[in-house]
Amino acid sequence: MRWIRTxxxxxxxxxxxxxxxxxxxxxxxxxxxxxxxxxAAAFAHLDPSGFTxxxxxxxxxxxxxxxxxESDPRIHRTSLxxxxxxxxxxxxxxPLCHPTHLASTYSPSGFCxxxxxxxxDQWVPQGITGSGDASATGYVDGKRLLAASWHAPxxxxxxxxxxxxxxxxxxxxxxxxxxxxxxxxxxxxADFRSVQNVHADGLMWxxxxxxxxxxxxxxxxxxDHIWQTITSGGNAGNVGLYADGAHxxxxxWALPMIAEYRTVWGADGGWVSCNSATGSKPCLNSISLxxxxxxxxxxxxxxxxxxxxxxxxxxxxxxxxxxxxxxPETGIVHATEAYxxxxxxxxxxxxxxxxxxxxxxxxxxxxxxxxPNDWICIHKALPxxxxxxxxxxPPLTQNLSYWPQTGELWGINERIDTTTGxxxxxxxxxxx
Numbered sequence: 001m002r003w004i005r006t007x008x009x010x011x012x013x014x015x016x017x018x019x020x021x022x023x024x025x026x027x028x029x030x031x032x033x034x035x036x037x038x039x040a041a042a043f044a045h046l047d048p049s050g051f052t053x054x055x056x057x058x059x060x061x062x063x064x065x066x067x068x069x070e071s072d073p074r075i076h077r078t079s080l081x082x083x084x085x086x087x088x089x090x091x092x093x094x095p096l097c098h099p100t101h102l103a104s105t106y107s108p109s110g111f112c113x114x115x116x117x118x119x120x121d122q123w124v125p126q127g128i129t130g131s132g133d134a135s136a137t138g139y140v141d142g143k144r145l146l147a148a149s150w151h152a153p154x155x156x157x158x159x160x161x162x163x164x165x166x167x168x169x170x171x172x173x174x175x176x177x178x179x180x181x182x183x184x185x186x187x188x189x190a191d192f193r194s195v196q197n198v199h200a201d202g203l204m205w206x207x208x209x210x211x212x213x214x215x216x217x218x219x220x221x222x223x224d225h226i227w228q229t230i231t232s233g234g235n236a237g238n239v240g241l242y243a244d245g246a247h248x249x250x251x252x253w254a255l256p257m258i259a260e261y262r263t264v265w266g267a268d269g270g271w272v273s274c275n276s277a278t279g280s281k282p283c284l285n286s287i288s289l290x291x292x293x294x295x296x297x298x299x300x301x302x303x304x305x306x307x308x309x310x311x312x313x314x315x316x317x318x319x320x321x322x323x324x325x326x327x328p329e330t331g332i333v334h335a336t337e338a339y340x341x342x343x344x345x346x347x348x349x350x351x352x353x354x355x356x357x358x359x360x361x362x363x364x365x366x367x368x369x370x371x372p373n374d375w376i377c378i379h380k381a382l383p384x385x386x387x388x389x390x391x392x393x394p395p396l397t398q399n400l401s402y403w404p405q406t407g408e409l410w411g412i413n414e415r416i417d418t419t420t421g422x423x424x425x426x427x428x429x430x431x432x
Contacts, residue, residue: 041342043381050280051335059259065182068190092172101392110426118421127203128412132403151200158200178251202287213284220259277312291404299349313346348399
């Protein structure tokens with residue numbers, strides 16, 4: 001979710017450094033609009049009983065279409081290992097190459113995307129997950145992997161990137177996979193297209209499934225069904241089946257959706273902008289796996305239009321009840337826990353099983369001359385207690401993922417700088 005604030009001059013970029021020497025001096029004070037920042041409020045329990053996720057029978061429909069498509073000779077199904085070992089690769093740089101503001105107390109590290117992905121305004125990174133979620137061992141096929149979600153302008157396309165962080169000092173190779181939706185075309189045949197009206201946001205990896213939070217929708221993709229696609233020729237920029245083969249808009253790989261859950265089923269089926277902290281239909285902007293591996297949490301972005309209003313975005317826990325399918329449940333999913341967050345402009349949320357980690361505004365007013373989009377903090381909260389700032393974070397930090405095997409809290413930011421870049425994938429140890 002982009003939340004660049006308008007009407008404030010952008011300060012000059014800081015000289016490139018990796019981390020701050022210590023945590024920021026952040027104390028409760030007036031919010032940027034002059035209103036007292038409500039951080040003193042508690043991260044308070046809510047009644048979760050009204051929150052549901054409804055698949056409405058989508059899994060059987062999508063999986064049937066995937067099976068039909070994979071019987072077409074133009075579809076070439078491949079494996080994640082084949083993707084990672086292919087020559088179609090980009091390479092990220094290690095260690096961190098941009099200012100992060102992360103406190104050295106928490107041993108920050110991570111990597112940067114290659115120059116094109118670091119500086120592009122055609123793709124915006126949002127969600128973060130990896131092998132620490134996918135497997136109880138923290139490895140997938142012996143590798144430490146990261147996965148990130150991106151959305152294109154106007155939410156026309158969505159993709160995921162899978163990066164190999166096993167030996168980062170040798171570089172961080174990664175690959176882009178376009179997210180696609182199987183559908184039945186006008187002739188009644190099976191085809192695929194880019195996912196429709198999707199603001200790709202939070203991302204969670206569980207087993208062989210990727211869960212993408214997109215507002216009122218939770219979309220599920222299977223890494224058991226990766227399609228190798230054609231990247232050249234007259235149809236290279238298209239998506240779907242053509243006479244010369246399968247195409248995924250210049251991507252070498254396509255990843256099909258196999259199920260979809262929604263907090264509300266609207267007539268248009270489109271993405272719903274999230275700016276509400278009331279009612280029984282929460283938005284799903286962030287998603288992360290809980291350490292018990294039997295549940296996950298989602299969080300909604302909330303930007304009150306009235307500066308005097310409390311924050312109040314909801315953080316909700318959902319069960320992962322059906323381990324045989326890797327899906328939450330075959331029917332309607334009922335939330336088991338919920339909280340109201342006092343963090344303004346809440347973006348990402350993750351839990352270590354006891355505490356919750358939340359990204360959003362720092363309390364107080366940014367120092368004079370500071371770009372307010374750099375005034376982002378990672379907060380730590382215990383249930384029914386007031387959060388406190390753990391550390392300032394990279395500009396426009398988005399989603400988080402906690403890996404219990406290593407105690408790492410991973411994060412990602414979306415900041416766009418088309419000249420020098422400003423994007424990082426980072427990790428800290430929040431409980432050193």
